[in-house]
Amino acid sequence: MKLTSPSSLLCAFFGLCLLSLPAQAAGVHYDVYLLGGQSNMDGRADARTQEWESPGRGNFLNAANSAAYSKEHPDVTIYAANSLAGTWKNQWLSLKPGFGSGSDLINGYYKFGPELAFGRKMADATPGHNVALIKYSVSGTSLRDHWNPDIPGTQYTTFKTTVAAALAALTARGDTCAVRGMIWMQGEADSKFPTSTADYEAQLKNFIGRLRLDLALPNMPFVIGEIFTDTYIFRSQIRAAQLNTSNTYPYAGFATSAGLVCYDVNTHFDADSQITLGERFAEAMVTILQQNAYMLWKSRHFSVEELADSNISGDGRDPNGNALSNLLEYVLNGVPKGLSQGPEYLPAPSVDPESNRLRLAFTRSTDCSDVTLTIQAADSPAGPWTDLGRSVNGAAFTLLAEGANLTETGTGILRDTTVSDLVSITDPLHQKRFMRMQVTQ
Numbered sequence: 101m102k103l104t105s106p107s108s109l110l111c112a113f114f115g116l117c118l119l120s121l122p123a124q125a126a127g128v129h130y131d132v133y134l135l136g137g138q139s140n141m142d143g144r145a146d147a148r149t150q151e152w153e154s155p156g157r158g159n160f161l162n163a164a165n166s167a168a169y170s171k172e173h174p175d176v177t178i179y180a181a182n183s184l185a186g187t188w189k190n191q192w193l194s195l196k197p198g199f200g201s202g203s204d205l206i207n208g209y210y211k212f213g214p215e216l217a218f219g220r221k222m223a224d225a226t227p228g229h230n231v232a233l234i235k236y237s238v239s240g241t242s243l244r245d246h247w248n249p250d251i252p253g254t255q256y257t258t259f260k261t262t263v264a265a266a267l268a269a270l271t272a273r274g275d276t277c278a279v280r281g282m283i284w285m286q287g288e289a290d291s292k293f294p295t296s297t298a299d300y301e302a303q304l305k306n307f308i309g310r311l312r313l314d315l316a317l318p319n320m321p322f323v324i325g326e327i328f329t330d331t332y333i334f335r336s337q338i339r340a341a342q343l344n345t346s347n348t349y350p351y352a353g354f355a356t357s358a359g360l361v362c363y364d365v366n367t368h369f370d371a372d373s374q375i376t377l378g379e380r381f382a383e384a385m386v387t388i389l390q391q392n393a394y395m396l397w398k399s400r401h402f403s404v405e406e407l408a409d410s411n412i413s414g415d416g417r418d419p420n421g422n423a424l425s426n427l428l429e430y431v432l433n434g435v436p437k438g439l440s441q442g443p444e445y446l447p448a449p450s451v452d453p454e455s456n457r458l459r460l461a462f463t464r465s466t467d468c469s470d471v472t473l474t475i476q477a478a479d480s481p482a483g484p485w486t487d488l489g490r491s492v493n494g495a496a497f498t499l500l501a502e503g504a505n506l507t508e509t510g511t512g513i514l515r516d517t518t519v520s521d522l523v524s525i526t527d528p529l530h531q532k533r534f535m536r537m538q539v540t541q
């Protein structure tokens with residue numbers, strides 16, 4: 101359904117807009133992703149070679165993907181809290197092979213799990229964002245007994261403690277962060293017992309719901325990794341529960357294990373498979389993020405109570421009273437609460453001294469992957485309006501009217517965009533000119 105923002109902007113000719121920059125936070129801002137589960141999240145893939153564990157699969161270091169993954173990734177940082185030897189534990193480090201179970205960092209035996217490809221792909225898919233991973237997983241742990249939020253003192257508790265410590269370490273050094281999603285690779289332990297198999301879907305939904313509640317992230321994207329096919333008789337039920345949860349639970353996704361290879365008795369993925377799994381996790385995560393970008397943006401700015409109150413978080417509302425609705429704050433990279441008091445984010449109308457045409461200049465976010473922006477001009481606020489330029493789902497603006505002009509500059513997630521009218525302000529056939537930005541979902 102197409103909806104037109106009730107507060108589409110209308111900037112009259114010679115209107116006055118003040119322009120100032122928002123306050124800049126010190127340090128780096130990180131998009132944080134959480135990684136949890138059991139041994140396949142730990143990861144036992146060997147970065148030296150997989151030939152000895154998966155005969156016929158070739159040497160990982162010689163494989164086509166080795167150049168992309170068998171190195172350090174300084175643009176992705178990870179805080180891993182278990183299954184590590186030596187000094188890599190419980191601190192923020194650059195992503196690289198070695199954050200898997202059984203690594204021997206002294207002798208250079210680097211193991212890894214899905215974090216390696218997941219982190220790389222998330223950074224590649226979200227240019228302008230800094231990616232941080234928090235990984236806590238424990239081999240052999242079940243959802244029913246060890247990650248059950250209703251049982252105090254379990255891995256669930258430790259996971260939350262780990263997340264809090266990792267986030268605190270970021271903020272203590274002056275950085276800022278926001279948790280953007282979680283990936284989950286678990287279920288093998290539950291598949292051994294009929295009791296934990298029977299209610300796995302209910303347990304999984306309870307886990308996701310409670311974690312979102314406890315982290316105050318009610319819409320946190322959650323991607324479920326599929327356990328490998330039937331070694332134990334209950335694997336198929338667990339797999340069905342995982343798929344059904346991803347299909348029926350809000351903001352959930354699925355990373356299939358189809359085609360993956362295990363190096364042992366059908367449980368632990370080999371190196372190439374951990375790369376594929378990590379890529380699938382990232383693909384599913386990006387899909388959720390892009391398809392729900394506006395809601396997830398609101399979730400980062402409003403409390404659970406405010407999200408439920410349409411008088412505060414509704415699209416046309418303006419809780420910080422700066423004349424920009426929440427939807428327009430989203431599009432123009434503003435903040436809906438606090439800080440931006442006044443019209444500092446309003447697009448600034450002016451006259452291009454060279455062409456003598458009205459123009460609208462603004463800064464927009466390429467993260468807005470679920471809206472269409474259209475810049476229009478007319479002789480009267482009553483229209484008819486002529487489309488001058490349009491950006492669909494965060495992509496570059498395209499020109500729609502002959503005679504109009506547009507420029508876009510910028511890197512990262514921000515673009516400084518200027519769209520000019522197609523007629524001169526001295527044109528006797530157009531006594532007055534108006535421009536506006538229309539936002540549709």
Ligand SMILES: [Ca+2]
Nearest residue numbers: 418420422424
């Ligand atoms: Ca506002």
